[in-house]
Amino acid sequence: MSTLIEFKDVVKEYKSGDHVLRAMDNVNFTIDEGEFVVILGPSGAGKSTLLNLLGGLDSTTSGQIIVNGEHVENFNDNELTKYRAKNVGFIFQFYNLIPNLTALENVELMKDIVDVNINGEEVLNSVGLEGHSNQFPAQLSGGEQQRVSIARAVAKQPAMLLCDEPTGALDSKTGVLILNLLQDMSNNKNTTVIIVTHNAILAEAADKVIRIKNGQIESIVINENPRKVEDLEW
Amino acid sequence: MSLFKKMLRDIKVNKTQFISIFLMAFIGIFAFCGVCSEYYGLEQTSSEFYSDTNLADGWIYNTTITDGAIDEIKNFTTDYEKQMVVQSVGNFSNDPEITLHFVEDNEISKFYTTEGEDFNSSDDSGVWLDKRFADAWNLTVGDNITFKFNGLTLEKEIKGIGYSPEYVYEASPTSIIPNFKDMGFAYLSNESFPLSDIPYNVLLVKFNQSPDDFKDSLDDSVEYLSYTQQSDHVSVSQFNEEMAQHKMIGDVFPIVFILVTFLTLLTTMTRIVTHQRTQIGVLKAVGYKNRTIILHFMSYGFWLVLAGAVLGLISGPAIIPDLFYPTMTSRYSLPEWNPGFDISFVVVAAAMVISSLLVSYIAARNISKENPANTMRPKAPNMSSSGFLENSKLWTKLNFNLRWNYRDAKRNNFRALMAIVGVMGCVALLISAFGMNDSMENLKTWEYDDISHFDSKLIIKSGASLSDIDDVREEVNGSTIMEQAIEIKAQGNEKTASLLTLNNTNLISQTDKNKNPINLSDTDISLSAKTAESLNVGVGDTVEWHIIGYDDWVKCKITNIHGEPLSQGIILSSDKLEDLGLNFTPTSIITTEHVDDDYDSIKSVSTLNQMVSNWNEMIGSVMMMVSILIFFAVLLAIVVLYNLGILSFTEIEREVATLKVLGFKTADLRKLLLTQNLFFTAIGFILGIPLGFYLMTLMLNAAGESLYYIPSLTLGNILLSGFITFVVSIVVNLLFSSKIKNLNMVEALKDVE
Known part of the structure; x- marks a missing residue:
């Protein structure tokens, strides 16, 4: 497996007045293609900062972020937009679907952004939403909405799926189904899936677990035999 | 106390929104009270002057007023x-x-x-x-x-x-x-x-009687030459006409203006409270009483609307009337020109404050009635079923921009409606203002191009001999005319009007009321359309009239109806006049020559150019009003569109952030917002044109007795109104959409609101 993402000595500082907050302090790690990665850490550890940097929503103070051989840290606004469009499939805690587009339209929206030839119906079917394609987000349950959001992310055929607490707003049963879906994508379709969460149980299902604390890497563990999500003790 | 702090900080954070509330309340009341105060001022100042100086209720003219007559009249006068x-x-x-x-x-x-x-x-x-x-x-x-x-x-x-x-x-x-x-x-x-x-x-x-009763008593008791009642006195009636001109604008414009202001203000207040939905939920969840919460949200707009309304109430009457009064003094003489005040100003200002409180109350109450668990979540968007367009094949062919905007407008039909109505109101005000301008111009060309073809008009001295007049007429190669004020009655109505007698000339020609030329023969008696309307007579009807100052009433049949913008009354030939038994006594000589010599029998000479510039001066105060109207319409358009823009942007900020995160280019998103904006503006504009034309017609119909306007609107001014509206709309939109570039995607997404 080849390396997809590399963080090299990444530093992110936030300035407010005279005060400087170092949210990311010399972070180094790599993620391989097709890996199912869980990034763990308590609140305020820097999870969101890491996600924002990786997702191209924010820029580094220093250090390098190399994705598919490209130096993301040098990108300007336009290049970041292109980077997001091409490489990153976001899955948010609150789904962030476009409320006035149907499930299908939310997915097919991606054709406006990237040049892919997909069939929205098929993608929706693949996340278990047969028969829901003409419903609006408000007509779907939370779990269904998150599935639409996964379908939307997958439809772009991005280099990675970036999931920010994807089950945070769901009950545990629905959450398991969603995580299961994400794990399958990694295992069966060789999609790189990165989940940011504070839920340590998920660690056992990951190929790689990156723990962060106070803006630094605490540990990186590679699971030789990750468990299935559905087998975990919730 | 902490809620008060919250309010202050909320206002600080959303200052543009709250500034626009303040501005709207201020401008609405300012323009309403200012424009109304101008003509109330004329009314109040003049009637105060009349009562201070004890203006006569009537004037009885006779060659000599005898003591005997006075003894009779004494009985029914105070x-x-x-x-x-x-x-x-x-x-x-x-x-x-x-x-x-x-x-x-x-x-x-x-x-x-x-x-x-x-x-x-x-x-x-x-x-x-x-x-x-x-x-x-x-x-x-x-x-x-x-x-x-x-x-x-x-x-x-x-x-x-x-x-x-x-x-x-x-x-x-x-x-x-x-x-x-x-x-x-x-x-x-x-x-x-x-x-x-x-x-x-x-x-x-x-006297204490009604003017008509007094006239009856007078007729019963004494002989006299003529009698003028107060409202017919030339000074009083002319000033009343002027006030009517101001009132026509002063009545329609401020009302439309204040309605648009109310509409925008009230929807803004509702939306601001609705935006705070989840906060209401949180406040409720932590244990605040409904009453406290509702009061808190009511107080939001209250202080700003109150401040704006009070400031407008004070400064409107203080500033706007003084813009008009200088143009008035060139034609009218009053010892003082003071802005007027009417209780309706306070009523409208109070209504604005109270109704904005009321809508905040309703909005806050509706939200606080829901259970907090619900309220803490964003409101589920309106369900929308797929309509005809969405089910058609065409739908899938439309690009995302159109589909998104169509759906957004459909889902937020209230917002869409408000945007359209707001634009419509502004366009209507602009169109009516420009239309007033066009109608005045139209009137000018009608009178001075289509009807008058002379270059000089020589006013004959009263008492000049006919032979002297004839000498001058021959020397300047002109034609004599006779113009007199008359009283005319028919169908029980009585009006003062003017008489124009022509002596075989083509230097003054006639038109119908749509400016099409008509020809009057020597035997015709033509009545102007406006007089015919107010007397309720037509061709074939008989009217009775006399020249003011002379007692010979004549009866005649109307053979034609003509249109005349500036003077309403009868036109006939000198032959016909003499047929009726009246003397043709020329009052002016008109000629195509440019005359600047002095003649003994001529009092003064005015050229057509002078008349045109006199006309321009005469309508100066009305034109001033029109300019002020245009100014406020543009101002209102800016505030309304700005306000709509800022609200829409706040409401779709999260969606836009999501789209940006997904990888949409900033330029595409700006286009998205611009498309919606242009679409609403276009609909509002198209609907605003007929509304504006209608408002203008209302104003012109109230234009007083002597002027006859044809409501006109040039294509150029329609385009200009469109240009102004779209420029304001686009500039405001660009202002907002520039925020997309700096939109903090992370923040926008984290927040559930």
Whole structure:
């Protein structure tokens, strides 16, 4: 497996007045293609900062972020937009679907952004939403909405799926189904899936677990035999 | 206390939104009260002046007012006073006409002194002079002035200078704009009359009856030459006409303006409270009482709306009327020009404050009625089923921009409706203002291009001999006409109108009321469309009329109806006039030649250019009003569109952030917002045009008795209105959409709101 993402000595500082907050302090790690990665850490550890940097929503103070051989840290606004469009499939805690587009339209929206030839119906079917394609987000349950959001992310055929607490707003049963879906994508379709969460149980299902604390890497563990999500003790 | 802090911080954070609330309340009340205060001011100042000076209720004219007649009239008047009124010529280079009033005690239609001593009816050495005339000639108290009349010469010392309620408007014999060097009036004691026996010729009366009843009593008891009631007096009626012109704009415009303001303000208030939905939920969840929460959200807009309304209430009447009054003084003479005040100003301001409180209350109450668990979540968007368009094949072919905007408008149909109505209101105001301008221009070309074809008009001195007049007419190669004021009645209605008698000339031609040329033969008697309408007569009907100052009433049949913008009444030939038994006495000579020679029998010459510029000056105050209308319409458009923009942007910020995170380019997203904006603006614009035209027609229909407007609107001004609307709309939109570039995607997504 080849390396997809590399963080090299990444530093992110936030300035407010005279005060400087170092949210990311010399972070180094790599993620391989097709890996199912869980990034763990308590609140305020820097999870969101890491996600924002990786997702191209924010820029580094220093250090390098190399994705598919490209130096993301040098990108300007336009290049970041292109980077997001091409490489990153976001899955948010609150789904962030476009409320006035149907499930299908939310997915097919991606054709406006990237040049892919997909069939929205098929993608929706693949996340278990047969028969829901003409419903609006408000007509779907939370779990269904998150599935639409996964379908939307997958439809772009991005280099990675970036999931920010994807089950945070769901009950545990629905959450398991969603995580299961994400794990399958990694295992069966060789999609790189990165989940940011504070839920340590998920660690056992990951190929790689990156723990962060106070803006630094605490540990990186590679699971030789990750468990299935559905087998975990919730 | 902490809620108060929250409010202050909320306002600080959303300051543009709250500033726009304040501005809207302010501008709405400012324009409403300002424009209304202008014409209330005219009404109040003039009626105060009339009552302070005890303006006569009627004037009875006779060759001599006899004691016997007075004994009769006494029985049905509360007060009376006889005067000797006579035309004199002042001893100045241009022979100004000065009307002298020899009075007994001056308790009715009192002279209002502004300089010098008060009028003294036993002072036979002094004269109290018209202030406008005195100012025009730089005369001051203590100067001497000489008058000549009926072969008599009178020299008096100016004891006082001031105004008279009978001369708020002084009819000028030569032009529609008074030239105060040419004419004036003066009040003198009856003791200063050079002959021992004064032939009193006017009786001023005050009475309690209705004017019609008084006229009946008068007709029953005495013989007299003519009688004028207060509302027909030339000064009073002309000033009333002017006020009608102001009122027509003052009535329609502020009401539309205030309605648009109300609409935008109220929807803004509702939306601001609705935006705070989850906060209401949180406050409720932590244990605040509903009442406390509702009060908190009501207080949001309250202070700002109150401040805006109060400021507008004070500054509107203080600023706007003073923009008009200078243009008024060129034609009217009042000792003071004060802005008026009406209780309706306070009522409208209070209604604005109260209704904005009310909508905040309703919005907050509706949200606080839901259970907190629900309220803490964002409101589920309106369900929308797929409509016809979405089910058609075409739908999938539409690009994302159109689909998104269509759905957004459909889902937020209230927002869409408000945007469209807001734009529509502004466009209607712009269109009506520009239309007023076009209609006035139209009237000008109608009168001075289509109807009048002469270059000079020579006003004949009264008393000039017919042979002298004929000599001048031949020398300038012109044609004589006769213009007189008449009283005309039919169907029980009575009106003052004008008479135009033409003597075989094509220098004045006629048109119908749509400006199409018509030809009148020597036997025709044509009535202007506006008079015909107000008398409720048509071709074939009989009307009865007499020249004011003469007692011979004639009856005649109307054979034509013509359209005339400036003077309403009868047009006939000199032959027909004589057929009816009246004398053709020329009052002017019109000619295509440019005349600047002096003739003994000619009082003055005015050229068509002068008339046009006089007309421009005359409508100056109305045009001023139109400019102010345009100014406020543009201002309102900016505030309304800005406000709609900021609200829409706040409401879709999260969606836009999501789209940006997903990888949409900033430029595409700006296009997305612009498309929606342009679409609403276009609909509002198209709907606003007919509404504006309708408003203009309303205003023009109220334009008073003597002017006849054809409502007109040029394509150029429609385009200009469109240009203004779209530019404002696009600029405001660009202002907002530039925020997309700096939109903090992370923040926008984290927040559930």
